[in-house]
Amino acid sequence: MKQPGAKRGMPIPKGAIKKGTMKRLLKYVFKYYKKHLIVVFICLILSAAGGLVSSVFMQQNIDKVITPGVQNGFDSVKGVLVKNLVIMGSVYLIALVSTFLYNRIMATVTQGVLYHFRKDMFEKMQTLPIKYFDTHAHGEIMSTYTNDTDAVRQLVGQSIPTLFSSTLTLVVAVSVMLTYSFIMTGVFFLCVILMAFAVKKIGGRSGRFMVAQQRSLAIEEGFVEEMMKGQKVVKVFTHEEAAKHDFDKLNEQLYSDARNAHIFGNILGPILGNIGNFTYVLLAICGGLLLVSGIPNLGFSSIAAGLQPITLGFVIPFLGMSRRSTQAVNEMSHQVSMIAMGLAGTSRVFALMDEQPEQDEGYVTLVNAEKDENGNITEAEKHTGLWAWRHYHKADGTVTYTELKGDIVLDQVDFGYVPEKQVLTDVTLYARPGQKIAFVGATGAGKTTITNLINRFYDIADGKIRYDGININKISKKDLRRSLGIVLQDTNLFTGTVMENIRYGRLDATDEECIAAAELANADDFIRRLPDGYNTMLTNNGANLSQGQRQLLSIARAAVADAPAMILDEATSSIDTRTEALVNDGMDKLMKGRTVFVIAHRLSTVRNSDAIMVLDHGRIIERGTHEQLIEQKGVYYQLYTGAFELE
């Protein structure tokens, strides 16, 4: 489709995070999975506690079992040991079950959230105006569904829970540590501060390069996509070497960004791990000093029990716990850059959800109708071939019906895709019911633009468009469009069988009706010669069909829709003249009794129109029937005979 040359929208650049995204994400997740998350929360606490409990029991066993056991014999402590083991086992069992539950619930939550995200995005996207699609690169929109949604998955499914459970582990560990010894906990804190510092320095750089890497990747992807699409042109112009040269430059940049991002990512782990080791030694020395010096130990437990010197049974589990805690910090640090990327992706997903939908304040609807002998119109249940506009009058609460005739009037219409640049100026035209109106003019004269206004893909700046006397702004957009069949220059077919593609025009059409429509468009012949006839699968926008065949299918699709008025935008441009004669024959049948707007380059297509509008730079410069225009000897005459006149 032609781009109206509008400026690109302002997409959120790669890597930018909108404020409040995390809060909104959490709210979103809570909306659907409140109960699940409460259970998850409990499970996380239980399993974090379970992970630490082994260190506690180790102390218990050394102090209460082993040491007295060695002094007094095994039998004296057997009871305590068994009791300890039973408690230990039950704690483990709880941790185990809660981990299992947590994993299972998170599978449901993560996939569920993704599903809702996708669904909301898609639903929202369906309501967006055509302008959105004209101003956003399709690859960019796609990337929201793939890369960005993936980032959300990473964030919801992994980063946030890991961050959460590591924090919990840390909190629990620190509180247990505090019960053991204040002094040693203080030393431990110093080390954690050191780790945080390392994370900030190295993790920050890694994150920056990560963002740079994403950007280079996007640039390279764009380049590759463009070159691959134009690969045949590259070959025809033997442009391969130049393309390789350009590619190498982008590829080097990507390499350098990726390498830096990975280096900083890779070294953070060893650095934090060894700060952990260092902490361990430091704590051991500290513990040793406390043991030797025999000064009273300060800790919640010892405060309760009276100030005793520290024992080995305290030092060993303390060290174990410090190790577990530094591991938790290490795990958290891995999530830093992940969270940054995840939030950037989430921001873009929310940005799509926040787009302004197409406004539709129309209240006049299209209904199937019946007419009695007096000409009174009543609403009908079924498809009757007769339509009416159902007009609800708010003032007095009455409903009136206007028969759909296909009388379309444009009255002094001005329009521009962007306010600065007017594309149509003062366009006035009358299409009487059943008339065929053709638009002729150079490319860019505004022919397609007019049809974009009639079905309200865009809204006019000034003037009025009336459909059967009703201002089209009052008609519900859906019903307006339903009343207008359309065949576009660029055919779009969908993955599915040929039959399904034809049925796209009217979902309740029977097989017979679809085949009849194909016959009307003269598509039946080639369809039957396809490997599986009407059941042939089309993929990749019907890549296995010729351009002409695709257009025949899109005509059949419009035929089955059986709309009261039609827009044919270059519908036959890719069909050869002989086939076109066949199609035209079908189209004539299709157009019979309908108001039709035709855009065509080939003047032979428009010759039998009731009125031909010649457009130039957004103005109608000539109008009339073919004969009248030839008579006028104006632009149309020149266009029509131009090829010959020059000789």
Place this chain on the structure above:
Amino acid sequence: MVKTLLKSVREYKRASLITPVFMVLEVVCECLIPLMMSKMLAGNAPMGQILKYGGIMLLLACLSLTCGILGGRFAAIASCGFAKNLRKDLFYAVQGFSFKDVDKFSTSSLVTRLTTDVTNVQNSYQMCLRIVIRVPLTFIFSVVMSLSINWKLALVFVLILPFLATVLFTLMRKVMPFFRRIFKKYDALNNSVQENVGGIRVVKSFVREDYETQKFDRAASEVRNDFTRAEKMLALTSPTMMLAMYLSSMLITFIGARMIVSTGSWVDNAIVGPLVPSQLSAVITYGVQMLSSMMMLSMIVVMLTMSLESARRITEVLKQKSDLVSPENGLTEVKDGSIRFENVNFKYSERAEKYALSNIDLEIKSGETVGILGGTGSSKTSLIQLIPRLYDATDGAVYVGGENVKNYELDTLRKEVSVVLQKNVLFSGTIKENLRWGNPEATDDELERVCKLAQAHEFVSAFPDGYDTYIEQGGTNVSGGQKQRLCIARALLRKPKILILDDSTSAVDTKTDALIRKAFKEEIPDTTKIIIAQRVASVEHADKILVMEGGRIAAMGTHAELMQTSAIYRETYEMQTKKNAEEGGENE
């Protein structure tokens, strides 16, 4: 397959080999550290002992840090470099593709291969360098260490291992096919979004928003259900791991405590004996390491198998050997613009049943203008694509300038035979840059000259930025007709001996179309011009007109001759011009 991929390592071989060395050293340090910990705290942990082993431990930590940093650095360089070379090799391979190869791969699949697939392989490569060596080593080391501390205790872990391994690997085997299926569904989901975005005008025109949403919802639900099922299965892995871990540490605590109590004695406020409490915790630490490296191993296996599919897709492109290559010592000059087809048959693939072209015999003199008419699918495009050797004839031979096209250097041939393709594209960049594809050294005057010939100068000069106007990707900010004229200008800039226009003026209005042909006739009379068109008017005055039907030349001759001899031609001509004649014949 792996061998093909590894060819792309090249200059990063050193980094790739050195990484595992550092990793091994790091693992050795890491595994010795728990041993030092246990030694440090053995007995009643006197200060001298703490300082001695603490010192060793710190040294080990420093060594491990150095190795870790260097290893991480080299791993990053090696894996990113490998990925860079892979992308390069892929891109270069595609540049070497023939038209036939291009037809085989879709654009989006090539882009995915160059991005997502390469990233997958890159990650696996880095994982291989860093972890795959590390994990088994950690495993072996832990086993050895724990056995050396106390083999009886360590035996508990060794016994529990097979149980863990069996459960984990069975689980992975069950989940893998699930994931493969999910990836397919995932592709389908993305495909449906792509179609929707591309066809949004159709969707909106037919008011199919709800229908599309339902369709999408179905696809999204399927992905969700399968994914949830697979992940729920995977949810068993860590509890299994925990079960093994907890079970063994409880057993060891029990057995260990008993062992210490029964063999140890209380001397100087400390336990002495064959087993002391600190050793007990060391055994547990090593055991946990053993079990978790086992779990890592199973995850690695899964991730590697997942990236196998990516690897396969990459090799497919790398291995695609074009059968259409320049001959050795090919000719580098084309004598003139004459063309001869000798008994040519052509089909697009060996498996195709029908020939796209059959029995083509054709002679075109240098400087002639030849028109080609014919219905959709009559193989007009196939015919002209054989001239610049975009495809090779299946039987027979095509001659240009008196020589078989297979004897020319491809570059030479394609420079002299310039084709304006039916599906043409402009690239993002200024108009100037686009035109210079035809000839990088062209001066601004030359650009203007060809644009005048192609009737593009007028509208280009009307743009505010003139020849420096930026063309958006896909040429979306110029109209179809303008695009076609720019493409013609680009082709003219090559100063070819043969110029082929494949329906390249379909979006140009008749008047401009006629002007272009007039300019061709006057300005480049020596160039052989082949024009494929739908309009009879476009080819009417050619020296020779071919009428194609079903892959054969149905008729050939001048306009006057064909009006006599060819029913198809006459019919087409009349259909397009009949009414003019009726209206008083003001054209003749």
